[in-house]
Amino acid sequence: MKSLTHRLKLMFKKQNILLPVLVGTVWLLLMASGNRWHLFLDNWFMSVTMAVGSFIAGSTSEGGGAVAFPVMTLLFNIQPAVARDFSLMIQSVGMTAAAIAIFQNRIPIESRALIFAGGGGAVGIIFGLEVVAPYLPPVTSKMFFVSLWLSFGVALLWMNRDRQRHLWQRIPDFKRYDALILIAVGAIGGIVSGITGSGLDILTFSLLVLAFRMDEKVATPTSVILMASNALVGFWWRLQFSANPIVSDTWNYWWVCIPVVVIGAPIGARFIAKRSNLFVIRLLLTSIIIQFVTALLILPLTLKIMLFSTATFAVGLILFLSMIYAGKRRLSQNKVVLFQLQANAKPEKMKI
Numbered sequence: 001m002k003s004l005t006h007r008l009k010l011m012f013k014k015q016n017i018l019l020p021v022l023v024g025t026v027w028l029l030l031m032a033s034g035n036r037w038h039l040f041l042d043n044w045f046m047s048v049t050m051a052v053g054s055f056i057a058g059s060t061s062e063g064g065g066a067v068a069f070p071v072m073t074l075l076f077n078i079q080p081a082v083a084r085d086f087s088l089m090i091q092s093v094g095m096t097a098a099a100i101a102i103f104q105n106r107i108p109i110e111s112r113a114l115i116f117a118g119g120g121g122a123v124g125i126i127f128g129l130e131v132v133a134p135y136l137p138p139v140t141s142k143m144f145f146v147s148l149w150l151s152f153g154v155a156l157l158w159m160n161r162d163r164q165r166h167l168w169q170r171i172p173d174f175k176r177y178d179a180l181i182l183i184a185v186g187a188i189g190g191i192v193s194g195i196t197g198s199g200l201d202i203l204t205f206s207l208l209v210l211a212f213r214m215d216e217k218v219a220t221p222t223s224v225i226l227m228a229s230n231a232l233v234g235f236w237w238r239l240q241f242s243a244n245p246i247v248s249d250t251w252n253y254w255w256v257c258i259p260v261v262v263i264g265a266p267i268g269a270r271f272i273a274k275r276s277n278l279f280v281i282r283l284l285l286t287s288i289i290i291q292f293v294t295a296l297l298i299l300p301l302t303l304k305i306m307l308f309s310t311a312t313f314a315v316g317l318i319l320f321l322s323m324i325y326a327g328k329r330r331l332s333q334n335k336v337v338l339f340q341l342q343a344n345a346k347p348e349k350m351k352i
Contacts, residue, residue: 019097023262036255043256045076046086050257054094054264055271056287066149066198070291073142074298078249080141080196081133085238085250087197091231094261099228101266102221109222110170113208114229116179120186121193121200121230126237128194136195139299143309145196146288146295151316152206153288155324156281167215171208172330181207186226193230201227210323213331216281 031037040047046068053067068090072083102109136144171178185207192199201223208219238246299305 019100020262020266023093023097024259027258031255039252039256043252046253047256047260050090050094050260051264054261055268056283066202066287069145069196069198070142070294073138074294080138082247082250084133084195084197085246086253088193088231088234088238089246089250089254090257090261091198091227092235093258094265095224095228095231097262098265098268099225101270102225105270107221108169108218109225110208110214110218112171112174112179113182113204113222114225116182117186117189117200117204118226118229120183121190121226122233124187124190125194125200125230125234128191129234129237129242132191133195139305140308141195142295142299143305144312146292147309147312148192148316149202149288150292151313152202152320153285154317155206155210155320157285158321158324168213169215169218171212171214181211190230193234198227200230206320207323210320211326211330213327
């Protein structure tokens with residue numbers, strides 16, 4: 001009996017299924033006690049949506065909200081505030097599960113980014129929820145989301161023209177100035193999360209990859225953990241302090257998606273750990289382009305909305321290209337270190 005128990009514990013640890021089993025058990029008990037099974041009849045489409053969204057959340061720098069928000073608002077015509085709240089709530093479960101899987105598998109991360117960008121993001125999301133989001137019309141929120149991420153995709157594609165660029169595993173020569181940058185970008189990302197349900201993950205990922213020239217395979221799990229923490233803060237704030245309560249539809253969507261995301265997100269995190277940097281980039285770009293094209297086809301595009309979308313894209317592109325420029329300057333400042341490392345490096349792309 002002891003031998004069987006020991007083997008089961010090893011299997012749970014190896015396959016990372018202990019957390020999904022625990023969460024699934026609690027979910028089953030709560031579903032049964034509240035007699036909530038009928039929710040699947042009307043809300044099954046959200047379970048299907050998050051089957052894809054949770055996998056992308058665990059495997060890329062985009063959180064599950066980056067899939068849930070555009071699908072809910074563009075395809076199902078759900079109000080942005082509802083989609084945002086659902087995104088924060090479901091990421092509190094799914095991305096937390098992915099974060100635990102990342103720690104458990106000892107996947108490399110940048111811990112200083114977690115501390116400083118996470119702190120800025122916690123303040124930013126509260127500001128975004130209370131000050132910014134209430135004043136944005138629904139269509140504006142939707143186009144803001146897809147236009148900003150399109151600018152990120154263009155910047156990332158531009159940077160990756162150089163296949164031989166140097167990749168760092170950690171931020172080199174970390175200084176107080178770098179901490180301030182992480183806090184500032186984290187705050188901006190938190191504000192975006194307060195509008196759309198995700199943002200801290202992609203903006204911090206952008207900073208790490210574009211400005212600090214970090215390996216995408218390190219920046220991705222770092223951003224996953226950051227978005228998990230940001231979603232928890234946002235969800236907690238909405239429950240405890242917001243004047244407008246979370247509506248019942250949002251809770252219904254949440255209940256039917258919990259068992260899906262707690263499995264999908266950790267699978268995504270493990271999947272991406274064994275894939276190349278180019279694969280991560282292609283997956284991100286595909287998701288971003290699909291979202292933007294869908295918005296153009298579905299939303300009523302007035303001149304005002306088109307101008308707003310163009311301005312969002314332009315500002316975002318300037319922000320991300322500035323990160324690329326900062327990355328080049330930073331690389332030149334560390335040329336002595338690079339020269340020493342290149343002396344012992346192999347001919348192919350060097351990872352530091």
